[in-house]
Amino acid sequence: MKIDRIETFLLESPIDEPFGWSQGWAESRSALICKLTTDTGIEGWGECSGAPSQSVIHDCFAPLLLGRDPSNINALWHHLHHSLHNDNLAGGFGGGALSSIDIALWDIAGKGSGKPLVDLLGGPVRDRVAVYATGLYYREDPGYAQLIAEAQSYVEDGYKGMKTKIGGLSVAEDVERVAAIRGAIGDSRFLMVDANKAYSVSTAIDIGKRLEGLNIHWFEEPVIANDVDGYLKVKAGQPLALAGGEVWYNRFDARDFIVRRAIDIAQPDARFIGGISEFRDVAASANAMGLQVNPHVWGSSIMIAASISLTATFAPCPYARTPRPYAQEPVMEFDQTPNPIRNDLASQPFEANKGYVAIPDGPGLGIQIDETVLERLCIHKRESRS
Numbered sequence: 001m002k003i004d005r006i007e008t009f010l011l012e013s014p015i016d017e018p019f020g021w022s023q024g025w026a027e028s029r030s031a032l033i034c035k036l037t038t039d040t041g042i043e044g045w046g047e048c049s050g051a052p053s054q055s056v057i058h059d060c061f062a063p064l065l066l067g068r069d070p071s072n073i074n075a076l077w078h079h080l081h082h083s084l085h086n087d088n089l090a091g092g093f094g095g096g097a098l099s100s101i102d103i104a105l106w107d108i109a110g111k112g113s114g115k116p117l118v119d120l121l122g123g124p125v126r127d128r129v130a131v132y133a134t135g136l137y138y139r140e141d142p143g144y145a146q147l148i149a150e151a152q153s154y155v156e157d158g159y160k161g162m163k164t165k166i167g168g169l170s171v172a173e174d175v176e177r178v179a180a181i182r183g184a185i186g187d188s189r190f191l192m193v194d195a196n197k198a199y200s201v202s203t204a205i206d207i208g209k210r211l212e213g214l215n216i217h218w219f220e221e222p223v224i225a226n227d228v229d230g231y232l233k234v235k236a237g238q239p240l241a242l243a244g245g246e247v248w249y250n251r252f253d254a255r256d257f258i259v260r261r262a263i264d265i266a267q268p269d270a271r272f273i274g275g276i277s278e279f280r281d282v283a284a285s286a287n288a289m290g291l292q293v294n295p296h297v298w299g300s301s302i303m304i305a306a307s308i309s310l311t312a313t314f315a316p317c318p319y320a321r322t323p324r325p326y327a328q329e330p331v332m333e334f335d336q337t338p339n340p341i342r343n344d345l346a347s348q349p350f351e352a353n354k355g356y357v358a359i360p361d362g363p364g365l366g367i368q369i370d371e372t373v374l375e376r377l378c379i380h381k382r383e384s385r386s
């Protein structure tokens with residue numbers, strides 16, 4: 001079996017209601033979808049983001065992939081990784097490009113063998129995966145009515161936890177906003193905050209202390225993403241557990257955070273970390289240091305399928321006779337923001353049932369891509385053939 005064709009589709013879709021976080025304001029959603037086709041007709045799907053990743057896939061990777069056997073994922077991964085490494089392109093858009101290829105290769109391996117991804121990874125250690133609702137972003141209307149209604153809707157839907165944004169307002173205003181959410185959902189739900197790197201160390205320590213009384217389960221990306229010492233200072237200076245890692249691009253980005261325990265919870269994203277292959281190894285390293293791994297997921301059904309299958313295989317951390325989500329069981333991010341790509345690209349979108357999602361059981365990723373949606377949302381397509 002050989003890789004015969006590589007296609008990429010840069011997708012963009014408007015959304016009905018814009019939303020914001022500390023670093024940006026979304027008025028549309030986008031994704032880069034990658035499709036590998038073998039000479040036997042098997043199609044593997046992957047995903048990352050951004051036009052530069054599209055260039056890497058076709059201009060750098062295509063000559064290294066076309067005509068090669070897709071079944072040796074390890075050899076291809078390292079070959080592609082090191083093709084970029086000397087030029088310092090293995091992170092960023094290069095790391096995203098590699099991630100999308102890796103995910104597509106695993107999809108091909110599953111479809112070729114008739115096995116779901118979770119079985120290729122050695123099988124699940126749980127029969128469903130706990131998820132938390134990511135939403136509660138900043139909106140054009142600064143009032144709390146919409147925010148509170150959204151938070152209460154997650155409680156009614158059965159989520160055990162949810163995550164909101166901080167870092168977009170003053171510290172005092174953000175604390176008041178988080179307090180409004182806590183007041184609306186009661187004390188029995190987990191609540192997490194995400195600054196998306198908006199703070200200096202001193203400001204992060206300040207807001208961490210002020211949030212202490214609101215029973216915040218984790219404080220995500222308090223400071224700039226690669227500042228290990230900054231994380232350690234924030235960890236020592238305030239009481240909240242720290243989470244981070246959504247922009248790690250490989251084991252080398254993750255290494256010091258894990259070894260030095262600069263975080264309490266690791267959150268790699270399979271779109272960036274190097275796909276399923278590298279995520280699995282980084283997750284094992286994090287587990288060895290006692291760090292829970294709760295995947296960051298902000299993509300389409302391709303990423304949701306890959307991330308559920310991975311999460312299903314993570315050991316409880318720490319081990320317990322009756323492991324519980326948030327305490328020992330991993331909890332995967334389940335994005336609730338407006339995103340027609342996420343909702344429409346697969347024939348059947350993923351849905352949570354009382355805070356859990358089912359593990360895909362079809363071959364490979366276990367999803368069917370609706371190619372009419374792919375063509376409709378595509379703003380730039382590229383193709384490479386052998």
Ligand SMILES: [Mg+2]
Nearest residue numbers: 194220221246
């Ligand atoms: Mg985040």
